Amino acid sequence: MLETVVKSSKEEARKSRAKSTLEEYMCGAHLRQFKELLTAHRRDLIALADRAALGDVDAASDPVDRASQETECAAASAAIARARRQIKEIDAALLRIEQGEYGYCEDTGEPIGLERLRVNPSARYTVEALTVREKRSRQFGAN
8 A cells, every 4th residue: 555655656746747847848938039049040041032032143245154153043042942941940930839839749749859949949840750750751752
């Protein structure tokens, strides 16, 4: 009987600790911090895309100059496309913040982790879930 009580109290303590850790995990301060970080990064990406879009384009008569301009134009187009993809990811992360789902894996529901989110604030998956997705993608060619 005493053993059952001890096990029960240990289990309750573990659950309580897990609950308080999760409550602290994405508290208001964390959400504000990540929202500010994502908003600033979004603003930087928009400025970068704008600068890339405003690149100098002349009607160069020299074939070498034209080739150089085409290369620069292709690089600018790639930078703009990359910025647009990142802006979409940031917008989705900001929406998850508003919906109260930010910081939790879309596949497992587990916390992604503050360290991972600080490195990649628009992360949607835990490292483990992402690894599973990548293996599945390599195996079956789909997510």
